[in-house]
Amino acid sequence: MIRSLTTTETNSQEFxxxxxxxxxxxxxxxxxxxxxxxxxxxxxxxxxxxxxxAFIAFRPGEVATVIEYIAVAxxxxxxxxxxxxxxxxxxxxxxxxxxxxxxxxxxxxxxxTGFTVTAKDxxxxxxxxxxxxxxxxx
Numbered sequence: 001m002i003r004s005l006t007t008t009e010t011n012s013q014e015f016x017x018x019x020x021x022x023x024x025x026x027x028x029x030x031x032x033x034x035x036x037x038x039x040x041x042x043x044x045x046x047x048x049x050x051x052x053x054a055f056i057a058f059r060p061g062e063v064a065t066v067i068e069y070i071a072v073a074x075x076x077x078x079x080x081x082x083x084x085x086x087x088x089x090x091x092x093x094x095x096x097x098x099x100x101x102x103x104x105x106x107x108x109x110x111x112x113t114g115f116t117v118t119a120k121d122x123x124x125x126x127x128x129x130x131x132x133x134x135x136x137x138x
Contacts, residue, residue, distance in 0.1 A: 001046065001047075002044050002045065002046050002084060002085065002088040003044065003045070003046075003047075004042070004043065004044055005043045005044065005045040005052065005055060009045065009047065009052055010034075010038060010043060010052075012051070012052055014051045014052045014053075014073070015045075015052040015055065016030070016034075017073075018052060018054070018055055018071040018072075018073060019033065019034070019055075019069065019071065021071040021074075022069040022070060022071040023069065025126075033069075037057075037068065038057060040059070041057040041058060041059055041068055041069075042057070042058055042059070042060060043055060043056070043057045044056050044057075044058075044085065044088055044089070045085075046081060046084075046085075051073075052073075053072070053073050053076050053081065054070075054071065054072040054073065054076065054081040054082065054084075054085055055069070055070070055071060055085070056069070056070045056085035056086070056088070056089060057069040057070070058089050060092065060093060060096075061096070062096075063096065063097065064096055064097040064098065064099045064136075065089055065090075065092070065093055065096050065097070065098050065099070066098075066099050066100070067086070067089065067098065067099070067100035070082060070085055070086075070100075070106075072085075082109055082113070083112075083113050086098065086113050086137070090137070097136055097137060097138045098115075098136070098137040099134070099135065099136050099137075100115070100134075100135045101120070101124065101132055101133065101134055101135065102132070102133050102135060103127060103130040103131060103132055103133065104130070104131055107133050107135075110133070110135040113137070114137055115135040115136060115137045116135070116136050116137070116138075117133050117134070117135050118133065118134045118135075119131060119132075119133055120132040120133060120134055
């Protein structure tokens with residue numbers, strides 16, 4: 001079952017590891033994301049055996065919903081949880097587009113999930129040495 005995650009769950013070691021998988025940033029930047037960004041986002045996830053197995057953090061908008069972070073535990077990847085997370089977000093506002101940005105690590109996930117993917121011309125300041133992609137689902 002996909003549901004809103006509690007503060008206790010988003011402070012768990014499992015969640016912190018998933019957030020690191022989604023960002024691949026150092027600890028000070030990860031702390032900043034937790035402190036400054038997560039409170040501004042809607043965070044859904046799935047729990048198994050009292051552990052966060054997957055999550056998606058997004059910003060609902062009037063025109064589009066923007067996925068900021070998504071991750072699935074390594075032992076559960078390719079099980080459909082990531083697609084289910086996107087489906088849950090889509091189900092909250094089926095008339096709105098869903099938008100995300102990613103890099104080479106996850107671009108094929110977005111393609112398989114039905115997103116239109118376009119390479120960005122400019123680097124993202126958070127990941128200046130990685131090719132970034134804009135992904136949209138209508």
